[in-house]
Amino acid sequence: MYRWLIIILIVLLLGLQYRLWFGENNLQDIWDLNAKIELQEEINQGLRQRNSELEAEVQDLKQGLSALEERARSELGMIKEGETFYQLVAPIEEK
Numbered sequence: 256m257y258r259w260l261i262i263i264l265i266v267l268l269l270g271l272q273y274r275l276w277f278g279e280n281n282l283q284d285i286w287d288l289n290a291k292i293e294l295q296e297e298i299n300q301g302l303r304q305r306n307s308e309l310e311a312e313v314q315d316l317k318q319g320l321s322a323l324e325e326r327a328r329s330e331l332g333m334i335k336e337g338e339t340f341y342q343l344v345a346p347i348e349e350k
Contacts (some may be wrong), residue, residue, distance in 0.1 A: 275282060313320040327333040334340050 312322075314324070332340075
């Protein structure tokens, strides 16, 4: 009787081990998923940082005219009334 019980327990143990190592959702799959989760968390952290920077810029543009003025000058080339715009051109080097 004990002999059959031991054989049954060994077969069950082997079946569970097979499932753990080679079955669906085995250990390798879990390790791969954990690596993907870590990578995605790093990507998400970078995106959170970028979102914070953009949110701060939006708030600055909503509340302050200096940021809006700076952006208009640098990106659109605008000047204030009464200002003179000077553009310096580097000389062309002859060879």
